[in-house]
Amino acid sequence: MAEEKKFVEQVTSMQTxxxxxxxxxxxxxxxxxxxSVKGCxxxxxxxxxxxxxxxxxxxxxxxxxxxxxxxxxxxxPESLLQKEKDHVEGFxxxxxxxxxxxxxxxxxxxxxxxxxxxxxxxxxKNEIQSYRDLPKVYNQWCSVVRWEKTTRPFLRSREFLWQxxxxxxxTFEEAEERTLQMLDIYATFCEEVLxxxxxxxxxxxxxxxxxxEATYTIEAMxxxxxxxxxxxxxxxxxxxxxxxxxxxADKDNQLKYVYQTSWGMTTRxxxxxxxxxxxxxxxxxxxxISPVQVMVVPIQQRKEGVLENARALKDALExxxxxxxxDETDKSPGWKFSEQEMRGIPIRxxxxxRDIAAGTAVMVRRDTGEKIQVSAEGLPxxxxxxxxxxxxxxxxxxxxxxxxxxxxxxxxxxxxxxxxEKPGFxxxxxxxxQECEDSLKENCGVTSRCMPFEQEKxxxxxxxCGKPAEKLVYWGKAY
Amino acid sequence: MAEEKKFVEQVTSMQTxxxxxxxxxxxxxxxxxxxSVKGCxxxxxxxxxxxxxxxxxxxxxxxxxxxxxxxxxxxxPESLLQKEKDHVEGFxxxxxxxxxxxxxxxxxxxxxxxxxxxxxxxxxKNEIQSYRDLPKVYNQWCSVVRWEKTTRPFLRSREFLWQxxxxxxxTFEEAEERTLQMLDIYATFCEEVLxxxxxxxxxxxxxxxxxxEATYTIEAMxxxxxxxxxxxxxxxxxxxxxxxxxxxADKDNQLKYVYQTSWGMTTRxxxxxxxxxxxxxxxxxxxxISPVQVMVVPIQQRKEGVLENARALKDALExxxxxxxxDETDKSPGWKFSEQEMRGIPIRxxxxxRDIAAGTAVMVRRDTGEKIQVSAEGLPxxxxxxxxxxxxxxxxxxxxxxxxxxxxxxxxxxxxxxxxEKPGFxxxxxxxxQECEDSLKENCGVTSRCMPFEQEKxxxxxxxCGKPAEKLVYWGKAY
Numbered sequence: 003m004a005e006e007k008k009f010v011e012q013v014t015s016m017q018t019x020x021x022x023x024x025x026x027x028x029x030x031x032x033x034x035x036x037x038s039v040k041g042c043x044x045x046x047x048x049x050x051x052x053x054x055x056x057x058x059x060x061x062x063x064x065x066x067x068x069x070x071x072x073x074x075x076x077x078x079p080e081s082l083l084q085k086e087k088d089h090v091e092g093f094x095x096x097x098x099x100x101x102x103x104x105x106x107x108x109x110x111x112x113x114x115x116x117x118x119x120x121x122x123x124x125x126x127k128n129e130i131q132s133y134r135d136l137p138k139v140y141n142q143w144c145s146v147v148r149w150e151k152t153t154r155p156f157l158r159s160r161e162f163l164w165q166x167x168x169x170x171x172x173t174f175e176e177a178e179e180r181t182l183q184m185l186d187i188y189a190t191f192c193e194e195v196l197x198x199x200x201x202x203x204x205x206x207x208x209x210x211x212x213x214x215e216a217t218y219t220i221e222a223m224x225x226x227x228x229x230x231x232x233x234x235x236x237x238x239x240x241x242x243x244x245x246x247x248x249x250x251a252d253k254d255n256q257l258k259y260v261y262q263t264s265w266g267m268t269t270r271x272x273x274x275x276x277x278x279x280x281x282x283x284x285x286x287x288x289x290x291i292s293p294v295q296v297m298v299v300p301i302q303q304r305k306e307g308v309l310e311n312a313r314a315l316k317d318a319l320e321x322x323x324x325x326x327x328x329d330e331t332d333k334s335p336g337w338k339f340s341e342q343e344m345r346g347i348p349i350r351x352x353x354x355x356r357d358i359a360a361g362t363a364v365m366v367r368r369d370t371g372e373k374i375q376v377s378a379e380g381l382p383x384x385x386x387x388x389x390x391x392x393x394x395x396x397x398x399x400x401x402x403x404x405x406x407x408x409x410x411x412x413x414x415x416x417x418x419x420x421x422x423e424k425p426g427f428x429x430x431x432x433x434x435x436q437e438c439e440d441s442l443k444e445n446c447g448v449t450s451r452c453m454p455f456e457q458e459k460x461x462x463x464x465x466x467c468g469k470p471a472e473k474l475v476y477w478g479k480a481y
Numbered sequence: 482m483a484e485e486k487k488f489v490e491q492v493t494s495m496q497t498x499x500x501x502x503x504x505x506x507x508x509x510x511x512x513x514x515x516x517s518v519k520g521c522x523x524x525x526x527x528x529x530x531x532x533x534x535x536x537x538x539x540x541x542x543x544x545x546x547x548x549x550x551x552x553x554x555x556x557x558p559e560s561l562l563q564k565e566k567d568h569v570e571g572f573x574x575x576x577x578x579x580x581x582x583x584x585x586x587x588x589x590x591x592x593x594x595x596x597x598x599x600x601x602x603x604x605x606k607n608e609i610q611s612y613r614d615l616p617k618v619y620n621q622w623c624s625v626v627r628w629e630k631t632t633r634p635f636l637r638s639r640e641f642l643w644q645x646x647x648x649x650x651x652t653f654e655e656a657e658e659r660t661l662q663m664l665d666i667y668a669t670f671c672e673e674v675l676x677x678x679x680x681x682x683x684x685x686x687x688x689x690x691x692x693x694e695a696t697y698t699i700e701a702m703x704x705x706x707x708x709x710x711x712x713x714x715x716x717x718x719x720x721x722x723x724x725x726x727x728x729x730a731d732k733d734n735q736l737k738y739v740y741q742t743s744w745g746m747t748t749r750x751x752x753x754x755x756x757x758x759x760x761x762x763x764x765x766x767x768x769x770i771s772p773v774q775v776m777v778v779p780i781q782q783r784k785e786g787v788l789e790n791a792r793a794l795k796d797a798l799e800x801x802x803x804x805x806x807x808d809e810t811d812k813s814p815g816w817k818f819s820e821q822e823m824r825g826i827p828i829r830x831x832x833x834x835r836d837i838a839a840g841t842a843v844m845v846r847r848d849t850g851e852k853i854q855v856s857a858e859g860l861p862x863x864x865x866x867x868x869x870x871x872x873x874x875x876x877x878x879x880x881x882x883x884x885x886x887x888x889x890x891x892x893x894x895x896x897x898x899x900x901x902e903k904p905g906f907x908x909x910x911x912x913x914x915q916e917c918e919d920s921l922k923e924n925c926g927v928t929s930r931c932m933p934f935e936q937e938k939x940x941x942x943x944x945x946c947g948k949p950a951e952k953l954v955y956w957g958k959a960y
Contacts, residue, residue, distance in 0.1 A: 038561060038603050039591070042554035047619070050550050071529045075521035075640055076555075076593075076624060077577075082517060095583050098556075100593065102578040103628040103639075112518070114555075114579065114593070124517050140526070144624070145555060149582040160582075161554055 015282050020226040028155045031285040031345050041153040041160035051293035059195050063187050072140045074121045077112040082120045086245040092212020096149045114147040122168035123246035132251050141167040156273035157481050164268035170260040177261035181237040184265040185218045188233035197288040197397040198222050198278050203452030208436050215239035221451045223404040224277035227425025229451045229480040235265035278400050285346030286369050288396050289389040296385050297347045298328040299338045301354030311358050322382035348392050412461040421446035427478045431471035433464035451476040494761050499705040507634045510764040510824050520632040520639035530772035538674050542666050551619045553600045556591040561599045565724040571691020575628045593626040601647035602725035611730050620646040635752035636960050643747035649739040656740035660716040663744040664697045667712035676767040676876040677701050677757050682931030687915050694718035700930045702883040703756035706904025708930045708959040714744035757879050764825030765848050767875050768868040776826045777807040778817045780833030790837050801861035827871050891940040900925035906957045910950035912943035930955040
């Protein structure tokens, strides 16, 4: 049967070909698919349910931090995009242009938003008159378009889903505080919910966002040692405000420019979950983000009482607040097991006639494969506790893996050897010049990931030019 | 002060100019605003929070009905749009065309989705092979673009937010059942949550969706007697399946075409809420959809104990599961009252030093203006009960208003006079010919809203041509 075949074929081993493994998992865990629209993807129910959980968790954290949601148009007139010089230079080469509406050519062409700083500025210009109108702390959930040449599911596609927060403040300090507050929300979200440890830091000028004064980032390490920039938060100072003329009358009746920030997280987080936690049997989802947390698999389900007991268990799990499901299809148990494993569901509970007679069940952890014989009594509480434990241990394993792949380099030779031989991050001092960044990229294939907030001085000189260096930088290959 | 001015200016009276009243409310209740992007709007926090509640309520009802969410690309290659003849004729004149990606012209231009039937068909063609793959019951929440010439906030804009469900089934009967099931979800949602009574029925062929075999609709009456089509559900039969070649192998191993449906609701529902419930003091929100249900307004808030008591009350309201807020700004109470009224918050609770001393408070209903002196004890339960009562009475008032503006016509003269003099719906028999529909539109300015499910025979002949008639039709002017 065509359907059987889909699962019997295993995914490519991570060791053999990480990129192929990733594509296989995306496809076989039914997360997304290619389409007739080049470079764009369909996010399928199993993938979209993960995104819905990401949205729900992040949005609740945003709202606690005083963020209000809005929706702005998806189009940006060309003249608006061009108002901030660095910004247009950064984005114009990769936008999609709308030139006709219906049968008529447009008087001015518009791009589909690649990001919405210019639209928010245009909006804030009218909304903000007085210090009483500040701060504005707005966010939108939407899709954006960037005309990428090469694309990969979730990691880089021409259209992707994200949230973009855009704020306006009376002072630089307040804007800086908001920038860091949102980065902190991103970092704790990744660590607490996605079980992905991140390094918090600041981007170098070369790597910062087009138009930003400072870009802060959280960087995660994938299983293959490569970095994935997982969320960024930008402080624009008053650069956009000056370009767009966004002024407010302060208490002293002076007209002043506002200070702005923006910050975003995208569907590439789904790629991060796959590449941090997945294994050769497929996806492994952290319990807090998993659309289904416990899958009940009845064994010999045609025998009397089996389905009834399994359904009662599923109901009891749901009553205890867990996201549970039951696989009642006529597939074989082994088949159901491998499906559940491919889809990364954290816990499977097997329950057959003998278990029912003995008042027991078998819980199987997706992350470790461990089988635990348990009493049927108190099972929902047992499962809830196990989910917490899995969440915690997945984070610790990811952190141990990450920490084991961070290396310090104090000589150029060491740096070159590490970049060549050791997948992971390299910590090394840097003088601050873009020439050195360019040279390390050209010669060693790495980019600066960030200047971590937790600075240390591991040597006195720049790893590249040997001049005095003040900044510790994480370097690595990146998605 | 500029800020004071915004609220002291009242909205235009409904009686004087309904259209201007609508625009004033939209603007002064801070729901949305125009932008530099012609024909597109910004949905502001107060408006977007209503949409979030609509999404939450509808999505929960969808999920109970087995709907799964997905996300498909926003672009449709021209060749894909053209595959179904009626569909392309209906939509091609009003789409936005993307012709360039980055600096390069595209090989094939693409439109921004006006609706996604063609994309879902292209997707289903690959996803569906066997009867085991059916049914597919997918939905997406997204924005769509239709290049309208004249636009009005929420009611008609070039870009709007909506959900679009797209399903595929093994049989026509199952597709028809799903079409009607979703229409029923729309109708009960409108009635139970938005307190808007609707007429359920079928569209005439002239008014049906481009490419559909049958379109079902729910029609609501606005305060000015005009109709607003509030949700539609389409049965496509196997027309799209044949155009796109979507076939499955049935149990008997025969290749068969699937049967499809689609259904959608949009941000125009916010326009419906405004125009059904609003009054000359602004917006009136049904409690179940209102982002804030109870606003606590402390009186003489600088006096000892007032703010503490008001905050404790707000916390108690939230603990009882109500969405509560407190207005602690330094505006005057009268000012706060008119703000709360403009924004349509269902209940205001006023609490000053004398109330606190007496152990009482004053609850004020937004919908009727009624003031109720209540004991502070058990106030959250009292407020919860009052919210239920308001919800119920708002529905009943809207229904009474609607029913009072539905007229039967059995002669052409009656019909013409009603269309001319009586804002509202006219019920009249129709022979089924498009000529008669066209003639009634041209001569009386009304369109067929629907053939209601609850049919009656109020006369034997068509209101227009006098030939034998079988169908009762609701006619009206529409947004």
